[in-house]
Amino acid sequence: MECMAQEPVLFEDILCQMVDMIGPEREKYLTLSDLKGCRLSGNIFNILFNLNKFMAFETRDPFLIRQEREDPTLTEWDRFAHREYIRLSMEEDGEDASNGSGEVWDESLEAPF
Incomplete structure (x- = not known):
């Protein structure tokens, strides 16, 4: 993120945001059914695997x-x-x-x- 002139975001903050987006049934872990039931699961994968889409999501x-x-x-x-x-x-x-x-x-x- 520094190469894109952006302030780095802590992984703990991103993880907390993803857990809030998914809203898992159990707090300790995420399941595949939690991801399938979440309307924002596409955003979860973009956050994890695509830096450009993550930046677009953060600056929406x-x-x-x-x-x-x-x-x-x-x-x-x-x-x-x-x-x-x-x-x-x-x-x-x-x-x-x-x-x-x-x-x-x-x-x-x-x-x-």
């Missing part, structure tokens, strides 16, 4: 996770397109407001004929 965005839970039928592309649409519409509204206020200012300065 809680707001993005909440959005995924709100509407699980949307794909990542659908969520991206929705965010960009909102961002662009807000930019356009901001430009319209600034243009509109400029027009009002110009009209108030014009002398009557």
Whole structure:
């Protein structure tokens, strides 16, 4: 992790996090049935065997996770397109407001004929 400019994480902390994710029936050991019954078992294997996916898991965005839970039928592309649409519409509204206020200012300065 140091080669990726990340602070190393203690194995005890990772183990505690994995046990909390799995929620084993018995506290002293994990069984295969515990892993099979856990919805997050894929994350467990990523934590153990894939450093890149572990880093992605550790730095995940809680707001993005909440959005995924709100509407699980949307794909990542659908969520991206929705965010960009909102961002662009807000930019356009901001430009319209600034243009509109400029027009009002110009009209108030014009002398009557």
